[in-house]
Amino acid sequence: MPELTLAEKLEILADGAKYDVSCASSGSSRRNKGGIGNGAQCGICHSWTADGRCVSLLKILLTNACIYDCAYCVNRRSNDTRRVMLTPAEVAELTIGFYRRNAIEGLFLSTGVVKDPDHTMELLIEATRILREEHRFNGYIHVKVVPGADLLLVERLGRLADRVSVNMELPSRESLKLLAPDKSREAIVAPMKRVGELIVQTKEERKVSRKIPPFAPAGQSTQLIIGASGESDLQIVSLAAGLYGQLAMKRVYYSAFIPVNRDERLPAVIGTPPLVREHRLYQADWLMRYYGFAAGELLDEERPNLDLALDPKAGWALRNLHLFPVEVNRAPLELLLRVPGIGVRSAQRIVGARRGGHLSLEDLARLGVVMKRARYFITARGRFAADLAPDAAGLRARLTERTLPRPRWSQPSLFDGAGTMDLQSTITGEL
Amino acid sequence: MILRYDGTFAGFLSAVALARDRSVQPESITDREPDQQGLFTTIEEVATDRDRAGELYALIRSTLPPGALQTLRYAFHASDPDRGTLLFHYLMLGLATGPRFNSMLAHEAVMPVWKLARAVGREAHRYKGLVRFQQLEGDVWYAAMEPDHRILPLIAPHFAARFADQRWIIHDPRRGEAVVFDPARRKWAETFLEVTAPLPLTAGEELFRDLWQRYFDRLAIEERRNPKLQRQNLPLKHRRHLPEFDGK
Numbered sequence: 001m002p003e004l005t006l007a008e009k010l011e012i013l014a015d016g017a018k019y020d021v022s023c024a025s026s027g028s029s030r031r032n033k034g035g036i037g038n039g040a041q042c043g044i045c046h047s048w049t050a051d052g053r054c055v056s057l058l059k060i061l062l063t064n065a066c067i068y069d070c071a072y073c074v075n076r077r078s079n080d081t082r083r084v085m086l087t088p089a090e091v092a093e094l095t096i097g098f099y100r101r102n103a104i105e106g107l108f109l110s111t112g113v114v115k116d117p118d119h120t121m122e123l124l125i126e127a128t129r130i131l132r133e134e135h136r137f138n139g140y141i142h143v144k145v146v147p148g149a150d151l152l153l154v155e156r157l158g159r160l161a162d163r164v165s166v167n168m169e170l171p172s173r174e175s176l177k178l179l180a181p182d183k184s185r186e187a188i189v190a191p192m193k194r195v196g197e198l199i200v201q202t203k204e205e206r207k208v209s210r211k212i213p214p215f216a217p218a219g220q221s222t223q224l225i226i227g228a229s230g231e232s233d234l235q236i237v238s239l240a241a242g243l244y245g246q247l248a249m250k251r252v253y254y255s256a257f258i259p260v261n262r263d264e265r266l267p268a269v270i271g272t273p274p275l276v277r278e279h280r281l282y283q284a285d286w287l288m289r290y291y292g293f294a295a296g297e298l299l300d301e302e303r304p305n306l307d308l309a310l311d312p313k314a315g316w317a318l319r320n321l322h323l324f325p326v327e328v329n330r331a332p333l334e335l336l337l338r339v340p341g342i343g344v345r346s347a348q349r350i351v352g353a354r355r356g357g358h359l360s361l362e363d364l365a366r367l368g369v370v371m372k373r374a375r376y377f378i379t380a381r382g383r384f385a386a387d388l389a390p391d392a393a394g395l396r397a398r399l400t401e402r403t404l405p406r407p408r409w410s411q412p413s414l415f416d417g418a419g420t421m422d423l424q425s426t427i428t429g430e431l
Numbered sequence: 432m433i434l435r436y437d438g439t440f441a442g443f444l445s446a447v448a449l450a451r452d453r454s455v456q457p458e459s460i461t462d463r464e465p466d467q468q469g470l471f472t473t474i475e476e477v478a479t480d481r482d483r484a485g486e487l488y489a490l491i492r493s494t495l496p497p498g499a500l501q502t503l504r505y506a507f508h509a510s511d512p513d514r515g516t517l518l519f520h521y522l523m524l525g526l527a528t529g530p531r532f533n534s535m536l537a538h539e540a541v542m543p544v545w546k547l548a549r550a551v552g553r554e555a556h557r558y559k560g561l562v563r564f565q566q567l568e569g570d571v572w573y574a575a576m577e578p579d580h581r582i583l584p585l586i587a588p589h590f591a592a593r594f595a596d597q598r599w600i601i602h603d604p605r606r607g608e609a610v611v612f613d614p615a616r617r618k619w620a621e622t623f624l625e626v627t628a629p630l631p632l633t634a635g636e637e638l639f640r641d642l643w644q645r646y647f648d649r650l651a652i653e654e655r656r657n658p659k660l661q662r663q664n665l666p667l668k669h670r671r672h673l674p675e676f677d678g679k
């Protein structure tokens with residue numbers, strides 16, 4: 001076979017990496033120290049793809065060759081595809097070239113496993129080192145950790161990268177065994193734990209001396225595939241809660257399963273991937289991280305799966321009608337956050353604005369409250385906004401999004417009301 | 432009475448100072464050419480007085496809470512023809528209320544200005560991603576953009592910090608304005624600029640353009656195709672200067 005050009009390799013390696021959804025580059029505040037590049041605190045999108053996703057990073061594989069055979073993966077050993085590989089120097093050169101043109105925020109580097117996990121990790125570290133040391137690049141770098149690699153290599157990588165991640169992919173030990181037989185739960189969890197420890201430890205050390213190099217200052221993240229195996233939303237959400245709580249995880253990404261291989265171990269997927277479920281999981285995740293909800297408040301053994309027709313916050317409110325309506329001029333922030341139609345920002349605005357005087361119902365819309373939803377749950381100066389107080393069933397009907405949310409990809413401010421969600425004709429089949 | 436200023440921030444502050452000195456409520460404060468309505472009202476041309484403007488600015492700084500100052504700065508860069516008048520009422524209220532001003536978001540003199548500032552802030556943030564440099568012979572990096580608002584001075588600091596070792600120009604050809612960055616002095620400056628000849632692109636530019644287009648085309652996941660969402664996130668007007676939408 002003739003040698004491929006750099007452009008052709010790039011196409012193949014971009015193809016292999018695009019199913020990984022973690023695209024957010026926010027959370028790095030790396031400064032430009034006499035070279036090129038810095039991190040932006042809130043994510044910057046440089047373009048949007050034909051599926052509507054934000055393009056923020058150069059997202060590529062070092063190689064699409066792999067010694068493993070995970071059922072759901074395009075790059076698995078048993079697939080008959082052309083295998084290519086970039087040198088670490090080529091990865092660095094592509095990154096710098098795009099970055100100088102302001103086409104990207106940085107690099108997201110993943111890879112198949114060549115030879116063995118340690119050898120693969122060395123190559124990833126080398127690409128990162130060239131960028132940082134030779135190109136003096138201070139932009140964002142997110143690198144995948146290869147499960148099973150030596151923990152010392154994990155540490156070296158974290159000293160160079162802004163974010164590292166180990167993909168969990170499957171929510172349970174059993175699914176992992178069935179679908180990714182070469183990767184054990186231990187091989188995935190061990191580096192996650194080590195990364196979590198080093199992040200916490202380094203933060204402490206850096207309080208004493210800024211000379212100590214940061215370790216993955218933008219934290220670690222992971223990804224779960226939704227719908228390739230039989231776990232319930234309760235299992236998934238509880239797992240996420242544990243990852244946030246115990247492993248200092250910054251983000252958990254959920255990715256609706258897209259079948260790229262034919263394999264009898266995988267569910268037969270008809271039509272489109274479970275995008276609505278993915279969207280609801282992101283909402284639940286958001287509620288846990290920013291709205292103070294516990295996993296057990298959103299789901300329990302009786303109702304192990306999220307309602308596809310109703311956002312989980314509205315669902316919670318309907319089960320807890322005895323707490324409403326709340327008076328917006330008095331309710332504490334924590335309670336305001338639980339009102340459907342009031343997002344984090346509008347809740348904060350309410351708390352700020354009511355110091356200057358009692359708020360009326362009219363003021364609320366101006367502060368960003370989605371009155372269409374909120375009016376059933378609030379009073380302002382004792383006035384109730386809705387024409388009537390419907391019972392739970394009536395409310396449910398009113399809060400059901402007749403138009404379904406479109407899947408959001410990057411940092412959604414899901415309950416902030418901007419732009420009512422509407423149904424994509426492509427996913428109507430889900431309901 | 433209509434007060435007309437020269438379009439600069441100092442000019443605007445001069446107009447506000449003048450209205451305050453004479454305790455008049457101008458019908459509007461503008462930098463536009465007068466239209467027919469001008470026939471029935473008096474228009475006063477305000478001479479920019481840097482000293483008076485500086486004094487007023489010092490007063491504003493010491494009276495308004497920091498968030499309000501930022502709102503003022505952003506809203507001033509909006510292309511809204513009424514911005515001068517809106518900002519005048521905003522400032523008068525702010526100077527009268529002081530620290531309490533921050534909790535008056537719902538006030539009718541505050542909300543419209545806050546909205547303008549938000550629109551400008553959003554556009555400025557968006558263009559941090561949409562400015563796209565091309566490498567020219569002589570090692571200059573050039574980008575063209577056509578924003579709704581006058582955001583050049585608002586985004587320049589971001590690019591100055593990020594591309595501190597590059598000689599770059601960001602150009603707003605519609606307004607004929609540009610910011611130019613000098614890496615040796617680490618300083619940027621505003622200037623007027625018109626490009627009349629084709630840009631002398633480097634050879635590397637062609638290579639990277641091709642690489643980027645191919646990369647971009649591969650990114651979309653077919654099963655999730657959603658041009659409506661793409662258009663909502665990236666309206667067609669923003670695609671003019673992006674190589675990935677070349678000729679599409």
Ligand code: SF4
Nearest residue numbers: 066068070073076112
């Ligand atoms: S190890 Fe990674 S690249 Fe290799 S088959 Fe499994 S998922 Fe694919």
